[in-house]
Structures are given as structure tokens and as C-alpha cells.
Amino acid sequence: MCPRVAKWGRGLERQIGIGVIGMGWMGRVHTSSYRRVLEHFPDLGVRPRLLMAADSSQQRRRHAERIGYEATTGDWRAVVENPEIEVVNVTLPNAMHREVALAALEAGKHVWVEKPVGRGVEDVAAVAEAARRAGAVTGVGFCYRFAPAVQHARALIEAGEVGEVNHYRGVFLADYANRPEAAASWRFSREAAGSGALGDPMAHVVDMTHHLVGPIDRLSGRTATMIARRPRLPVGEGTHFSRVETGDLVDVENEDWAGALFEFGGGTVGSLEASRVIVGPRAQMRFEVHGTRGALTWELERMNELKRFQLTEDCLDEGYTTVLAGPEHPDFAAFQPGAGVPMGYDDLRVLEARNFLTSVRDGEQREPGVEEMLACARVLEAIERSAASGAWEAAR
Numbered sequence: 418m419c420p421r422v423a424k425w426g427r428g429l430e431r432q433i434g435i436g437v438i439g440m441g442w443m444g445r446v447h448t449s450s451y452r453r454v455l456e457h458f459p460d461l462g463v464r465p466r467l468l469m470a471a472d473s474s475q476q477r478r479r480h481a482e483r484i485g486y487e488a489t490t491g492d493w494r495a496v497v498e499n500p501e502i503e504v505v506n507v508t509l510p511n512a513m514h515r516e517v518a519l520a521a522l523e524a525g526k527h528v529w530v531e532k533p534v535g536r537g538v539e540d541v542a543a544v545a546e547a548a549r550r551a552g553a554v555t556g557v558g559f560c561y562r563f564a565p566a567v568q569h570a571r572a573l574i575e576a577g578e579v580g581e582v583n584h585y586r587g588v589f590l591a592d593y594a595n596r597p598e599a600a601a602s603w604r605f606s607r608e609a610a611g612s613g614a615l616g617d618p619m620a621h622v623v624d625m626t627h628h629l630v631g632p633i634d635r636l637s638g639r640t641a642t643m644i645a646r647r648p649r650l651p652v653g654e655g656t657h658f659s660r661v662e663t664g665d666l667v668d669v670e671n672e673d674w675a676g677a678l679f680e681f682g683g684g685t686v687g688s689l690e691a692s693r694v695i696v697g698p699r700a701q702m703r704f705e706v707h708g709t710r711g712a713l714t715w716e717l718e719r720m721n722e723l724k725r726f727q728l729t730e731d732c733l734d735e736g737y738t739t740v741l742a743g744p745e746h747p748d749f750a751a752f753q754p755g756a757g758v759p760m761g762y763d764d765l766r767v768l769e770a771r772n773f774l775t776s777v778r779d780g781e782q783r784e785p786g787v788e789e790m791l792a793c794a795r796v797l798e799a800i801e802r803s804a805a806s807g808a809w810e811a812a813r
């Protein structure tokens with residue numbers, strides 16, 4: 418390949434060298450989003466180049482080679498030190514987010530890091546401060562913002578179509594650990610993960626709340642652990658959906674469930690709830706926005722649908738209408754030509770890659786980045802504090 422093509426890519430776009438650290442579920446999803454992004458957005462103007470993948474698991478490094486990385490390594494520092502790499506993706510267990518993101522930022526890289534960016538406010542604040550100092554752009558994996566039906570809902574709220582928002586309910590009821598034989602992956606360890614349901618599904622609930630109706634001011638929270646011991650699963654094996662038949666049980670060190678009543682916008686009320694052990698819902702991330710003239714409901718299990726209610730003068734036809742996402746809604750046409758042909762989770766990650774690479778291309782921070790994660794982490798910590806104190810706590 419001639420050097421001009423190597424540097425600028427076939428369409429003469431600037432190439433962006435990518436290094437991904439952690440090739441588990443998220444590492445593979447981020448990789449696929451880079452591979453697909455130009456298929457859906459050919460005018461992006463930059464071309465991601467998969468230079469290096471790091472994982473401590475040899476099996477996962479072999480997988481990275483097979484899917485086209487130019488090099489793999491067991492030592493994540495080799496990614497951070499590679500001068501050809503401009504962007505580092507941190508898709509590791511939470512405990513490593515801070516150290517790796519700081520090293521990447523200090524080495525002059527832009528960083529796309531998974532939520533929850535470490536184990537609490539202190540970690541996120543350190544990464545946010547390092548990004549500011551370095552003048553780098555960041556992305557954080559709040560992918561559900563990008564669903565066309567969610568983008569449409571946000572535009573309707575902003576346009577005042579539901580009237581004045583006077584109530585909000587956000588939940589993420591996940592069932593990945595609802596059986597006692599569901600494995601104790603790193604997510605169940607304080608050392609490796611920090612919090613449990615809070616840093617995992619609740620982070621998405623809080624970010625969506627902030628995205629749609631603005632910052633949470635104060636709250637009263639509770640947490641609970643329903644299954645106290647589980648079979649061990651070594652890091653780098655299986656997923657957090659794995660089930661293991663073994664007598665080697667370990668303690669669950671963080672919460673399975675969290676909930677909160679909250680106030681926003683100077684006294685408007687709402688509630689938040691997240692679980693990883695629910696029986697019934699599968700991955701029911703859901704919001705309900707209620708206003709003085711209308712209401713909106715969306716849920717991940719029906720990602721391409723938005724339920725909309727409008728008050729009418731004669732009251733005759735009041736009821737929820739189901740709007741199916743289609744090419745008229747934001748970003749849908751980049752994936753499917755007609756309504757009713759569904760988009761999926763991985764497509765949201767392609768939209769997220771487009772958003773992040775646009776930040777890198779323009780040198781201008783777009784949301785969601787670590788600043789949005791910092792606002793989210795303050796809420797998550799306030800829920801933990803409130804669960805311990807029994808009192809209402811400030812969340813910003």
C-alpha cells in the first residue's frame with residue numbers, strides 16, 4: 418500500500434488509528450461499530466483503522482486478530498504508547514477505567530470509555546479533569562440516547578408537545594442475574610466494579626433522565642441485595658449472562674436493586690428504579706414522561722416504538738398511539754429504508770461511533786462524554802448515601 422493511502426485511506430479521508438483495550442462484550446461491540454460506521458455514514462470524513470487490541474485473555478486476542486486488528490497485545494500500555502494510535506477505547510472492568518483512561522489522555526489520545534468510568538465520583542472527576550487538561554474529546558457509552566425514537570421523544574419534549582413536564586419515571590429492569598446459578602462475574606465485586614445495579618443499569622436510567630428532562634436535584638434512595646452468594650466466574654471468561662454449575666460460591670458485594678424518588682426542575686417529582694435480578698422483564702429500560710398536555714413512553718425491548726398520548730378537546734380519541742420509527746425520524750434512514758424494519762442495539766453503537774468520531778474529527782466535544790458521566794455519578798453516589806443515611810440527599 419502506498420504511504421498516501423495508508424495515511425489518508427482509500428477515500429482520501431484522514432485515518433484515525435484505533436486501539437481497543439478489553440475485548441469482551443463491549444470491546445467487540447465498539448470494534449464492530451468502527452467497522453460499520455462508514456457503511457452507514459460514508460461522508461463522515463474520517464476512516465477508523467483498527468490498529469491494536471489488548472486483552473489479558475489469549476482467546477480474546479485471537480478473536481481480535483481474526484476480526485482484523487493489525488496487532489494484539491496482552492499489555493494495555495502497548496496501546497497507550499503506540500504513536501500511530503489517536504483514539505483509545507476503554508472497555509475494561511470498571512476498576513481499570515480510571516488508570517487506563519488517565520494514561521491514554523496523558524499520552525495525548527482521545528478516549529471513548531464505557532460507563533460508569535470507574536468506581537464513583539472521584540474516578541470520573543479525575544478522568545474529566547485529565548481530559549480538560551489534555552484538550553482531548555471523550556465519549557461515554559450512553560448508547561440509548563441515540564435510538565431514533567428517543568431522539569424524536571426529546572425533540573417533542575423540547576418543542577413543548579407534552580406541555581410542561583410534571584412527572585418522570587425511569588427504570589431498567591434487567592434479568593441477567595435473576596437465578597442463584599447466574600455467575601458472580603467481576604460486576605458483583607466491590608473491588609472490580611464498585612457499585613452493582615447502580616453503576617450498571619441505573620447509570621443508563623440516570624443519564625436518560627438528565628438527557629430528557631434535565632438534572633436531578635435531590636433524592637431519597639434505597640438499595641437491596643436479593644441473592645447473597647453466587648458461583649465464581651474468572652475475569653475474561655463468559656459474560657455477565659453466564660450461568661455456572663459449581664460449589665465455588667462467593668459473596669455478592671454490591672446491590673442487586675436500587676430505587677429513588679427524586680426532584681428536578683425546582684420541585685417536579687419522579688422515580689428511578691434499576692435491577693439486575695428481576696423475574697419477568699428481560700431488559701426493560703423504560704421511561705415515561707408526563708406533562709400537562711401529553712405523555713411519552715419508550716422501552717428498550719420495543720426500541721423502535723414510541724408511545725404518545727395527547728389530551729384533546731373532545732376527549733373522544735384519547736389514548737396512547739404507537740409511533741413506529743422510520744426514515745422520517747433522526748438517523749433511521751442510515752440503517753433501513755422503511756418503518757417497521759427494526760434497528761437493533763448494535764446500530765445504536767454505530768450512531769455512537771459516528772458521534773464520537775465527529776468530535777475527534779472537529780476537535781469539538783459532543784455529548785455524551787465524561788462530563789455527562791460525572792453528573793450521572795453524582796446521582797448514583799447520592800442514592801448510595803441516601804440508602805445509608807435514610808435522608809434526602811443533594812444529587813449535584
Ligand SMILES: NC(=O)c1ccc[n+]([C@@H]2O[C@H](COP(=O)([O-])OP(=O)(O)OC[C@H]3O[C@@H](n4cnc5c(N)ncnc54)[C@H](O)[C@@H]3O)[C@@H](O)[C@H]2O)c1
Pocket residue numbers: 438439440441442443444471472473474477491493508509510511513531532533534558559560616617652653654655656657
Ligand atoms: N453501554 C453499555 O450498554 C454497556 C453494556 C455492557 C457493558 N458496559 C460497560 O463496559 C465495560 C466492559 O463490560 P463487558 O461486559 O464488555 O465486560 P467483559 O468482562 O465482557 O470484558 C472485559 C474484558 O477486559 C479484559 N481484561 C480484564 N482485565 C484486563 C487487563 N488488565 N488487561 C487487558 N484486558 C483485561 C477481560 O479479559 C475481558 O475480555 C464495563 O465497564 C461495563 O460497565 C456498557
